Amino acid sequence: MQHHAWFAESRFGMFVHWGLYSLAARHEWVKNRERLTDEDYQRYFDHFDPDLYDPAQWARLAKEAGMRYIVLTTKHHDGFCLWDSAQTDYKATRTPWGKDLIAPFVEAVRAEGLKVGFYHSLIDWHHPEFPVDSFHPQRDDEAYKAAAAGRDVSKYADYLHAQVRELLTGYGRIDYLFFDFSYRGRPGTWSGKGADDWRSEELLAMVRELQPEVIVNDRLDIPGDFVTPEQYQPAGPMVVDGREVPWEACQTLNGSWGYDRDNLDYKSPDLLVRMLVDSVAKGGNLLLNVGPDGRGQIDPRARGTLADIGAWMRVNSRSIYGCGPSGFAAPPDCRYTQRGDRLYLHLFAWPFGHLHLPGLAGRVKYAQFLHDASEIRTRVIDPGQQAGLTTMGAVAPDVLTLDLPVQRPDV
């Protein structure tokens, strides 16, 4: 749809997972993973006081990394709300912090000229009417099941709809929504939830009415505007019902979405740039996550990674923004991105001396490095002249050969 054009044009956004689990600092699923009760988990609520929360800095870091939109967890599966919802007391305004966190976020993101996105969890481990299921953190023995009996998912759906209405009416224009997530169980069991539980059709109709231009993901268990492969890069363009659809890969820095202090399994900036390029080459976006800590800070390692990606984007973003897949097939360890008649070749491994590009002979007017506009000399090797000392091996007649320096330029 035309009013969603900004999304594919942008290609790169920031995901922010931030909430009570940031204080536990050991993964956003900590309540589930460690089977914590509401009482166990209460300590994070009682100590939630993010005095260094500075959404203007988050927005600046995103912008300097070349990101064009930011998506914040308004509520994650633990049910804790970052805004002053009238539907619950389980919210930032009732913690020691005492203030709404969403309005300043929206304002800061807008001030940097970035698009505003909300992540909103469908799953809610805190709400008293959310039926216990296989993902529920607390014990799933018979006694607990009995205690949790009589929960009415339609009452939870009322709550969900009322909260989404608050989010879409209280903060001006919202550009993007990420609902999370549906997981169908076997009928008659307590193990899953989907469109009937969330009343997804009705919810989506309300979303369209309140924010006609918002782009919505596909995790309501009904089709959305884009699909969301998570923590993997698809093999090629994503196809639904025979048609290519907008998609966005979401990826972590270190395998955890929420702040995870002792997890040092970081992806390198170089790898993350390749993941971004890979997404664009396959017609998708990359939503790269940061997990601010319990005081609201994006930690130094994440900041360093964002800065490195930003240095690459400063000179190479023309091969990202507004670009998509090419009809030409890239050689091994390469990706093509294309915008109009500009073809961008990304080399994931540095070849020795020459690179042979099938199908490009006679199709390229001029070749240059993107980072410094320096010319790259090209040649088409005449298959009839291949004998003797100058041979470069059997080269097909449609191959364009690039003359490359031995050293990869340090960009």
Ligand code: JFZ
């Ligand atoms: C969900 C959350 O559980 C997670 O904490 C994080 O917020 C992430 C962005 O989204 O995780 C999912 C959701 C769906 C699938 C996998 C993980 N899925 O469909 O495979």
